Amino acid sequence: MRKKNTTILLVEDDLNLGFVIQDILRVKGYVVSLCRDGKEGLLAFNSKSFDLCILDVMMPQKDGFSLAEDIRSTGSDVPLIFLTAKSMQEDKIKGLKIGADDYITKPFSNEELLLRVEAILKRSIQTTTDDRGGKDVFAIGAYEFDYRNFKLKLSGEEQRLTKKEAEILRLLCQHRNQVLQRELVLNMVWGDDNYFVGRSLDVFITKLRKHLKEDSRVNIINVHGVGFKLETS
Numbered sequence: 035m036r037k038k039n040t041t042i043l044l045v046e047d048d049l050n051l052g053f054v055i056q057d058i059l060r061v062k063g064y065v066v067s068l069c070r071d072g073k074e075g076l077l078a079f080n081s082k083s084f085d086l087c088i089l090d091v092m093m094p095q096k097d098g099f100s101l102a103e104d105i106r107s108t109g110s111d112v113p114l115i116f117l118t119a120k121s122m123q124e125d126k127i128k129g130l131k132i133g134a135d136d137y138i139t140k141p142f143s144n145e146e147l148l149l150r151v152e153a154i155l156k157r158s159i160q161t162t163t164d165d166r167g168g169k170d171v172f173a174i175g176a177y178e179f180d181y182r183n184f185k186l187k188l189s190g191e192e193q194r195l196t197k198k199e200a201e202i203l204r205l206l207c208q209h210r211n212q213v214l215q216r217e218l219v220l221n222m223v224w225g226d227d228n229y230f231v232g233r234s235l236d237v238f239i240t241k242l243r244k245h246l247k248e249d250s251r252v253n254i255i256n257v258h259g260v261g262f263k264l265e266t267s
Contacts, residue, residue: 040155041065043084045075045101046117047093051140055088058144059151072096076104077225080201084112086155091118091125096221102132104218109208113154172207175249175266179203186245193245198223202238206254206264215261 042064046052049070056066067084069075073095079087087105089098096104102114113135118125126137135154138147170182178187184200186193195203201223206214220227220235239254239262246252251267 039065040086041067041082041084042151043067043069043075043079043087045069045072045088045093045098046090047071048090055147058147062148064151072098072101073221073225075101076221077223079105080222085158086113086115086151088115088117088151091116091129099128099132102129102134104222106133107209107218108205108222113158115150115154172204174203174207174246174264175252177246177249177252179207188248195245198238199242199245202235203242206242206262210264210266213257213261213263217261219261 040063042059044052044055044059044066046055046068047070049068052068052070056068059066067078067082069078071093072089075087075089076096087102089101091098093101098116098118102116105112105114111133114133115136115138116129116134117138117140119140129137135157136150138150170180172179172181176188179185180187181200181204184195184197186195186203202219205219205222216232216235217227220231224231224234239256243254246254253265255263255265257263
């Protein structure tokens with residue numbers, strides 16, 4: 035039985051085709067968010083929870099394979115369908131290695147699309163947790179981080195985080211003791227990775243270090259030229 039208000043992220047740079055697919059899915063009761071390129075899609079993915087992602091492979095800014103890799107890097111197991119005009123076997127193999135659940139070659143019929151979407155959703159185990167990376171509450175040393183409510187707690191005292199602080203800290207938690215690439219943070223939180231946005235990220239990292247300073251076991255390390263690492267002992 036389909037979950038009520040099943041949400042689908044559709045990322046397709048051909049807006050005419052995107053609107054057609056969006057309408058087909060909406061008529062069947064799905065809630066669809068349409069994005070026109072991979073960067074916009076990544077930002078949308080980070081902003082809410084989705085039950086399924088349908089990704090065009092050939093797109094500007096960020097292609098479907100790169101977008102899927104970024105989604106998987108957050109720990110999310112949300113089902114993925116690739117749309118492509120290509121039928122080359124190596125492309126299908128690459129998509130499946132990334133973690134795609136299906137691969138549809140254009141052109142396709144409305145019925146084929148709907149049947150594949152329905153089949154994947156039936157196979158997918160839906161939970162009450164956020165598909166974008168699992169849980170909403172993280173233990174960071176002596177701190178408890180409640181992402182959904184933007185709260186950081188220590189010994190009964192609470193700090194209120196901004197939305198961007200919470201989003202960055204969640205990504206760090208999802209990549210705990212691993213290097214988190216700057217580009218991934220910038221595109222997931224801001225939807226852009228230009229110089230000025232990069233400077234804003236550095237400011238937010240400094241603020242997070244101050245929020246976490248009461249526990250010496252917790253450190254956010256700069257990895258020069260690459261990104262950041264949340265280390266907890």
